[in-house]
Amino acid sequence: MNVIVEREKGPLQELEARIAALRERETGDSSDLRDLEEKYRILLADLFGNLTPWERVNMARHPKRPFAGDYVDALDQFDELHGDRHLRDDRALVGGLAKLRGRRVVVLAQQKGRDTKENIRRNFGMVSPEGYRKAKRLMEFASRFGLPIVTFVDTSGADPGIASEEHAQSEAIASCLVALSKVGVPVVATIVGEGGSGGALAIALADRVIMAENAVYSVASPEGCAAILWGDAARAPEAAERLKLTSADLIGFGIVDRAIEEPLGGAHRDAPAFVARVLDAIDQELRVLEPRKSNELRDARYEKFRRIGAWENESRARLATALT
Amino acid sequence: MNVIVEREKGPLQELEARIAALRERETGDSSDLRDLEEKYRILLADLFGNLTPWERVNMARHPKRPFAGDYVDALDQFDELHGDRHLRDDRALVGGLAKLRGRRVVVLAQQKGRDTKENIRRNFGMVSPEGYRKAKRLMEFASRFGLPIVTFVDTSGADPGIASEEHAQSEAIASCLVALSKVGVPVVATIVGEGGSGGALAIALADRVIMAENAVYSVASPEGCAAILWGDAARAPEAAERLKLTSADLIGFGIVDRAIEEPLGGAHRDAPAFVARVLDAIDQELRVLEPRKSNELRDARYEKFRRIGAWENESRARLATALT
Amino acid sequence: MAIPDWLRRLRDRDVSAEDAALWTKCPSCGEMLYRKDLEANLSVCTKCNHHFRMSAYDRINTLVDGDFVEIGMEFLPGDPLGWVDKRSYPEKLEADRLKSNLTEAVVTGFATLDGFPVALGVMDFSFRGGTMGTVVGERITNLLEEARKRKLPCIVFTASGGARMEEGMLALMQMAKTTQAVERFMSDGNLFVTVLTDPTTGGVSASFAFQSDLIVGEARASIGFAGRRVIEQTLRQKLPDNFQTAEFLLEKGHIDMVVTRAELRATLVRLLDYAVDRKRVAPALKAVPEFAL
């Protein structure tokens, strides 16, 4: 049960229906319509104006939310490249060559399905080792030909199945991280929905990390975190609160560089415009990064993650005294 | 049925038994023993003194022949490294770190089994994609740490099974060839038994290619060639004749650099001494190669294979005239 | 020096007999196809979309903007092993020359695709089953070396039954030779694209075919290392119909894409456009004397 989907039912749906009906009947502007629209805006603000972290988790998982594929579809051009060259083409991770605002890029996107059939094909957006190895291959291709890398992150986490363990999921994720550490081209990652754990980070070790306002990016899913710490996945809302997984939190920590504001009530309420805004933001970031030399990019990327930490610095001398 | 094994039965076996019995009875030298030994030498020369290519194919496949693993066992030290890091450890290709005459090397060896159980474990020495990917990984390790690469080739060919096709056997073999093209360290390959097709070449793109005198190295197995060309695998002896697969032939073509003479009747008649001679030869070749710089090695390796060809050079002008 | 016999015969032969066959039967759907229609449709069955094998020059004509400057024609097969079975190797070669109108199983040269200068190699199954002997190896290597000098992207269409038996180990060594040439070419940062057409197997499959930056499979092409029959005989079991098809390999992650012949040229142009700077490579062909851009 998605708390946002539930909240969209009842009065809001009713009001939407009434507005739609009125619009159909009347051609010009009417005061009735304007009244209803005003009421609608107030209700929207009331329902969605101040979302809790758990509500944002649900927004990030909203079934109508623009998925990574919707961003890919909005690119000027896209030619999908398939496969890890060894074993399988993983449909949970779509990759290929594309043009973004006229510029040639390599795109990597974690893709969920909108229905059961598509979700089975896409493994619910959970990437297997073969998907990460495809990603790694395309990252190396991008670096080889000087193409910026643009990634769209939307996964509850890397696939946790038996086959993925047998095919060395750990090594696959690590090899993506290594590849992104090495590439001498700009890398811009956008968390568009769920950014779940190492499975998300694998394609998000980037020069710039953008987040949709209501996207979440977390060390573990709230359910997983609650299960691990408290043995009770039902306490996920509480975990969501503690984990500091919202775009605002992460900008505060310096982990995310920029959030893209969503329409009130979520990105799906005006998907095409929101998708275009995200692509514009990526375009802007790329413009800043493109003039930089390979080594500058690599060094800056190193420093960006190098400085992420939070500890109390004790002087060595004091420690030595205290511990002996 | 192995024609060499068959030939070893009968008079030769009888004579061997008689000599053994006599040796057990008598302590010193006796004229009887000397006579028998002389007779034995003559018989050996008679049976094995002038082998046809097909007989050499059978010698290369002799079940008692020293296998790649026997050469590995004779090294000063060996630490096996396993796996392709993705899917499987292929026991048909043994790889690891070793010391050869005191020097640190990376060893790669195609390993057949001596009995059915071992043959199943070793897949009859037919390497799967995972084996070639392990080899590639170790080649890169060798290059990274400046260790020479020593390979022992003994395979009827790369594994032709369904799983191998599904795991991209072609890509795996190609990636070994690429890796050997790139490595900046000496590479010495020794064909110790069967050198079967691309599956053998994958670990034999080397600075020096050594061959045991009775080993064979062929574009296809004689059976395979006969089946392809004449639809009749039974005509393998004829194919063996045509394919020019013996060490003498291949030295003539400049494809093999050096042959190591075998004891009369085959390497298995004095395996330890023969194995030691092969290792000495590898040691000698490495001594020559080791002082060379990485680029010199790579360039010389390029030229070595670059010049292998045989064609009639027609002048472009004459061709143009004739074809228009 | 005299013109060799086989060349004279190739030049003088009567081609009208070949043109007599105006109709071709589609091996897939059985439709009788008027040959001119078939050719106009890129040798793809107008009814069932079956992709007929294509001759190298026909293929080149469907791809290039205008001129194609062939190189490597001076490399012509010898008979290094003195091979004889039912016929001698030179006799087999001559028969294939007459049949295919080719001097060997690959044609190499320079051309432009939608303005992109490229080095182009196209193999042809009708010459010795597209097998790689020393001349195929030499022409491919030569193409890559010439492309490398000019910093041109290189596209090779593969179609091969593997290594050529009649040249023995000299044929096998072409795997090493071509792989090294590709490696040098790619290490310089040049784009290498292979298009795997029906069939691509054995020594070609396990060397330059699967060593490229981008691997395109032509629709329905059969692609693999071991031949289908070899596997069936070894395992004594029948393989599923789609085994080793381009579509199967796409699912197994071995190739980047499957493209129908109708889409092939446009796809290659788009791929070139992603990885190649048109302005940078444009002057490259000026260095080829025969090439008029």
Added chain:
Amino acid sequence: MAIPDWLRRLRDRDVSAEDAALWTKCPSCGEMLYRKDLEANLSVCTKCNHHFRMSAYDRINTLVDGDFVEIGMEFLPGDPLGWVDKRSYPEKLEADRLKSNLTEAVVTGFATLDGFPVALGVMDFSFRGGTMGTVVGERITNLLEEARKRKLPCIVFTASGGARMEEGMLALMQMAKTTQAVERFMSDGNLFVTVLTDPTTGGVSASFAFQSDLIVGEARASIGFAGRRVIEQTLRQKLPDNFQTAEFLLEKGHIDMVVTRAELRATLVRLLDYAVDRKRVAPALKAVPEFAL
């Protein structure tokens, strides 16, 4: 500045209570083992060869020739998220400090192994389940940077339940940080060896653990990305006993070798000997002020 409370308590605590437990029961075979015998046998059950988890300092003692110069002790965990559940994060940290006698879940420093100078990192499961927070990430990164400066080989023993929840995304980012540090270290041509001990999972497994030149699995260690229970719950099926064991991973080709604890030191020395020039690295430790070779 005053000594913090936790440090004072760590220093002043009564250790005699811990020593009271002279006997330990083997969880594998049930044998009662005299603790001193167990320690003398590298914490391996003398009856069934069960490998007990080892504390970081005990592990270091079994490996190094003599001195171990610890670095990175100045990095101590804060409470970036202000985490509270049953207890606050700082309370949890303090409890683990007292329990483990460690300041964090990894100990890093310099030592020699059979004369080979190395940078050595050892994780300890008894501190927050060996989870990687910002301090583990910082100490590992610091170790690799210091090793890189000195061109020393680096060996890291992993033991980790993954990323540390209580530090949220700051913990996850340590995967990126450590991976980058390893990448720089290895790109300079330095040897990186990881020894995966029980258990190695999650964020540690999917970053530096599987990124090394040589991956050694300690016998019977449990190693994987997703935890065994997570997989069982997701799939609602029980997994085979050997799933995710070092031995299982060896068969699946993920790790280079499985080594018993008794063989571990000798094996590491041999591996160093293959890839490291003893003479070249010998002077490196002279740059560490506290280190007396």
